[in-house]
Amino acid sequence: MKASDLHAGPAPHQPFGTYHLADGRYAFRIWAPDAHEALLELGGEKLSMQAQEDGVFGIELNTEPHTPYRYIIDGAAVPDPAARVQRAEWSVVEDPDAYFWRHEDWHGRPWRETVLYELHVGAMGGFDGLRQALPAIADLGVTAIELMPVASFPGQRNWGYDGALPYAPQDSYGTPSALKEMIDTAHGLGLQVFLDVVYNHFGPVGNWLPHYASEFFTRDAHTPWGAAINFENPKVSEYFIQNALYWLHEFRFDGLRLDAVHTIGNLHWLHELAARVHASVPPGRHVHLVLENERNEASLLESCYEAQWNDDFHHCLHIMLTGEEDGFFVSYSDDPARHLARVLKEGFAYQGEASRLHKDEARGEPSGHLPPTRFVSFLQNHDQVGNRPFGERLIALTEPARLKAAVALQLLCPQIPLLFMGEEWGSKQPFLFFTDHDEDLAQIVRDGRKREFSLFTAHADPERAAHLPDPNAEQTFLDSRPGTPDIAREEDRDWLAHYRTLLALRARDIAPFLDEAKAIDSCVLGPKAVAAQWRLDNGALLTLALNLGEALSWDSAALPGWLRGGSAAPAHFAVPLAAGSAPTSGTLPADSCIAWLIAGN
Template identity: 55%
Template structure:
């Protein structure tokens, strides 16, 4: 397929020059389409083959418009590049070349350098608000920020997974130019920027495609969010693939994280998307592609995608840290230590293994490098999908959590943290929306009914206490305080561990491969990796409150220990409670070491 240019972009309002715009809408179920300009002009679009309606007309950037379908319904452009306000307001013609980039020579960072910080733009004050945190994140050791979805959604507060206009950055966060300024500023500081995108469904409010383009959806397949998107249609595929290309080419994002691809019924769509991205982005750029995928398809990670968010690793660690085994944690209730060991040595826990539902899940993944897996202790889902949005430090023993943090930040997997982790933020991250009327009621009740499977909420009266997603205070309560004392012990731990990662792990990560992981006792494992330079990294971890008999590694340089003096105990054959020891046996000269001990 030829490279996509502005002239060949099929969907939306595309500026052809400073004064002319082409409007194109795929509306196979419409008889008549016009573009209604805010100044009162009504311009009929000309019907084309295969359900397209197109017109080229004099129309500068900034023009506000809507489409009229059959003289009966006015709708926003599904490929709107910006909205004048909410989804019910006018779409806006955008000049994608207007922004003057200051860091156009930026080519990104290699994947092995990724240390990812996930954040919600709205809770941090929009695009300009996020910019205020960049210097601190870089000082801490973060190399990439990941923005939760930005596609225009109804209202002004939402997680972003209910987006209905995938091409338009959420208007309440700022303008397209402000988003580009955020990315440009980050690049100037050496920071990569990733975007979370949702290609598996549209949100329930503000999606008008069913009225004029039913071919976007399948009648025979359904997802938890409604009819499945029909990726068998070329027009539908192009709509989403070109969206990915827009974020990467026009906005210069450094990577994409594709949400819940297990809900996409056409796996070859994902392969085509990755192929098109690799074809159309400059080979000198480092462009990262990640997936969230309950199917644990290791094969996707060999077909253009760099990594998968490893829910398995999180779930095993969460059970070990908290003892919680409700709902999806039930799959990790019986053998969490063994499952953690499998994660550290092979990537996925479920590689064709049977789940609690009696169905096999996953593909073998032991041949993949550890960097094919994104590990995390928390993310937006794992905090926000709790009824009250509690964070992990409010659920787990502090020293156990510190030991798990050592594993997160010094293992060869790619680490991801969620905003506020580094300060042990006390604010929850709740599920919030800004729906109204009947939909607001459905969302509120649906949210509360989700927790019926949790023993703590078996009583319907208990579920009534779960915060209303639509209440403004639910959003306000989720805004984290990120100006805490940077000398706090938690922040100091994150900063120290990331300093070590940059000096000792990242340079050795290319070519790294797991050597195995041994179960020492309940909650205790010892994992080893052959690093790219031939050295051997070892992490001895005990998340239990009891000491474990264990043999120390001979001739290994200690990189880090928690708690203090736990290496001395290991020399005596004991792995202390709530302990993490990281050591490196060098087959090549070590980088300068600080003789690290906490």
């Protein structure tokens, strides 16, 4: 099957990019409304492009795949903003049908089965290195990997959120065919593959659009990265919609995670993007769209988007695990257990209330009517680890038993769990912010990071700040690679066994019954202790009790009715109890998570 049969982008009506015509020729198009003249430089020649309507320039000709090209716009050499391959200053003609797919019958997996594993492709050794690591990830019980952005950026190393060319896989990671082979291999192992895409800004280097298409941006709104993208313009809208279709169909990604959509500021466009994606997917294929959205807009999760990364889940538990309360944790520090109980029952902790972090402005929309699978829960991810000054993982910030209890809550509750590369064996390698900029921009980045860290009391000390890792040093990137578990080490084996056991329980007894799962209730049991209960599709009652503080009395007379009534029935499984019934009296141990499942009638 050809990529062109799968709604591959750029499509013929796309005002950007290079695509193969039915007669064998290639069409080159670029939207340059500010330009007077556009030339195509290809094969040692500079060819005049014809001015078409609405500022589009185009040319059609015979050429071969792998041929370098670029555009000359009013005398300035610029890359194709929709290049499929970018090598240094040259875009490269790519044949989208060159890769032969081995697993054409792959149709994805239902969302309820999803267990995400976020990773950085460069830190995993590029597309080929990641491909070799896939069997171990699948063996863990993970069902989906999520790649941090792979769109082309200047230099050899970057988190990916400074991309300049959204259609071109980063050349230092490997070729488009290597990316396709990695995805193909993942599908053969039963793994979905998700991609983090950045549609809210371009990086500070390599984006030439402002020079010839100023209408691409708007002066009426700004983001943390500069002028906002003008999604009101039909050509700009189409540029990003076609990009989503390109990744999903030409590369056969199973889903996209949209970065920081709160900075896009255009709900209509987000609805349009989702509608176009869903309309493009043939019956029987599973494609999932996930958001990062600080605004907690539950309305986007009612029909358009599968789920949202749930920062509220993370922030409550991080405080309870570490005691850190400053920076962006301040809005949860008043009563993290109360916030967590609401998260477990209703999804968001903030559903329209004022937030201290957001200068007491209202944040969020009511979310209690949404199923728990609309929320992606995590204890660690690239942001929450990498945006710390020294990139410490939770294993360096809290006790192992306490962390294992929190992991049990995350992996057994009905929200969709996300792991971060290396956490499953207790990797102690930091994950740091790294770049590969010229010295002027590198210094700006260093200064900016120091300003960010001043929000955190623990890192405001000038002496400590003087030892911050240099984001632009290659060693910072090398130190951020997670490594691999050492099966000779008992500690590594224990962590792996913990994750495998929990994920096996989830796959067997929870995931198959999540489509219509509903929260019953939740409650606070102590300063660092909560309990929650859900009814699954098969009628079973799932109950979780977490205690990250001192041991608590577990007195059935003092428990809420919903919790006291269910706890007397036989338990289908109990964690960490070996077997038998759920606890009805005694104590809830320190640093423990107890789960039990009562079979439905």
